[in-house]
Amino acid sequence: MRMSDLGASGTTPFVEIERRDWAALAPSAPMQLTERDIERLRSLGDPLDLDEVAEVYVPLSRLLNLYVQGARGTRRAASEFLRHDIAPTPFVIGVAGSVAVGKSTIARLLREMLARFPDTPQVELVTTDGFLLPNAELERRGLMQRKGFPESYDRRGLVRFVSEVKSGASEVSAPVYSHLVYDIVPGQAVVVKRPDILIVEGLNVLQPAVGGRLAVSDLFDFTIYVDARTADIERWYVERFLRLQRGAFADPDSYFHRYADLTEGEAVARARSIWAEINGPNLEQNVLPTRGRASLVLRKDADHSVSTVLLRKL
Ligand SMILES: Nc1ncnc2c1ncn2[C@@H]1O[C@H](COP(=O)(O)OP(=O)(O)O)[C@@H](O)[C@H]1O
Numbered sequence: 001m002r003m004s005d006l007g008a009s010g011t012t013p014f015v016e017i018e019r020r021d022w023a024a025l026a027p028s029a030p031m032q033l034t035e036r037d038i039e040r041l042r043s044l045g046d047p048l049d050l051d052e053v054a055e056v057y058v059p060l061s062r063l064l065n066l067y068v069q070g071a072r073g074t075r076r077a078a079s080e081f082l083r084h085d086i087a088p089t090p091f092v093i094g095v096a097g098s099v100a101v102g103k104s105t106i107a108r109l110l111r112e113m114l115a116r117f118p119d120t121p122q123v124e125l126v127t128t129d130g131f132l133l134p135n136a137e138l139e140r141r142g143l144m145q146r147k148g149f150p151e152s153y154d155r156r157g158l159v160r161f162v163s164e165v166k167s168g169a170s171e172v173s174a175p176v177y178s179h180l181v182y183d184i185v186p187g188q189a190v191v192v193k194r195p196d197i198l199i200v201e202g203l204n205v206l207q208p209a210v211g212g213r214l215a216v217s218d219l220f221d222f223t224i225y226v227d228a229r230t231a232d233i234e235r236w237y238v239e240r241f242l243r244l245q246r247g248a249f250a251d252p253d254s255y256f257h258r259y260a261d262l263t264e265g266e267a268v269a270r271a272r273s274i275w276a277e278i279n280g281p282n283l284e285q286n287v288l289p290t291r292g293r294a295s296l297v298l299r300k301d302a303d304h305s306v307s308t309v310l311l312r313k314l
């Protein structure tokens with residue numbers, strides 16, 4: 001297999017693995033997912049199929065399982081050294097990347113695949129949008145046009161949540177966000193009960209700490225950055241907006257219901273302007289700069305297929 005360094009040899013912390021070489025890493029793994037599972041897991045407009053799962057995500061889930069086993073081995077060795085049993089805590093995986101890059105499909109798929117390994121049957125998934133400040137608070141702080149920017153989150157709450165999970169707490173809950181109503185759902189929570197693995201998915205999970213405090217990225221055991229060309233991501237965003245406009249926006253409860261009757265041209269213009277004002281600048285200023293902090297980067301082509309995997313050297 002050919003593995004080349006990124007850039008000038010020796011100057012990057014990643015090894016770059018082309019799709020063909022990556023796909024060959026798990027040729028004989030039994031494929032337990034069916035077409036129907038994939039339909040259930042993929043987000044609106046995501047073309048994920050069985051081939052993509054077999055060639056990209058089967059090897060990825062096997063690699064992640066090795067890292068989980070590695071962490072358990074380290075814990076056992078440290079326990080022997082200390083002559084004191086260190087209690088196991090969930091292995092925490094962060095999944096980062098732009099709005100509309102397809103993080104949620106990947107996170108849901110990994111959850112399903114990792115739970116099929118006999119040593120990690122309990123896998124939970126939490127998305128960081130639950131830690132967005134409620135709209136009323138965003139309005140008070142003048143941040144309604146900054147949704148998804150680091151300052152639009154209850155960052156302390158998110159760090160507290162992951163810290164508690166990583167401390168081995170038996171039950172930790174997180175708030176829930178609704179894309180439909182575009183706000184936090186009062187009174188609703190997801191409860192995480194000491195799983196084998198916790199996946200935390202969100203735009204900003206790789207952000208470094210501010211002012212010497214702890215960041216959620218300090219608590220991850222492994223992180224994945226989902227990467228693609230900005231022009232492709234913007235197109236995916238606009239295409240998804242059009243699909244939503246024909247579907248979810250028709251619901252009177254949808255925050256975007258007022259866009260339900262736009263012509264296609266008007267809807268494209270609206271989506272482009274939301275991209276230009278919010279999601280594009282956030283990608284450029286906050287999300288993309290964190291890519292180099294990931295343990296692994298999945299680089300997607302214009303059709304969402306992964307073309308290259310970058311894995312941090314050990
Ligand atoms: N306005 C909306 N109404 C309903 N669902 C939405 C809306 N915007 C995004 N979604 C859904 O929310 C999920 C997360 O989207 P997003 O944060 O853009 O991340 P990604 O595309 O990387 O998964 C996706 O499944 C998407 O289809």
Ligand SMILES: CC(C)(COP(=O)(O)O)[C@@H](O)C(=O)NCCC(=O)O
Nearest residue numbers: 099127128129147148201202203278
């Ligand atoms: C909810 C989001 C901030 C994503 O949050 P995440 O789960 O990545 O923390 C984003 O999908 C969003 O709604 N952005 C605001 C601009 C827009 O409507 O596209």
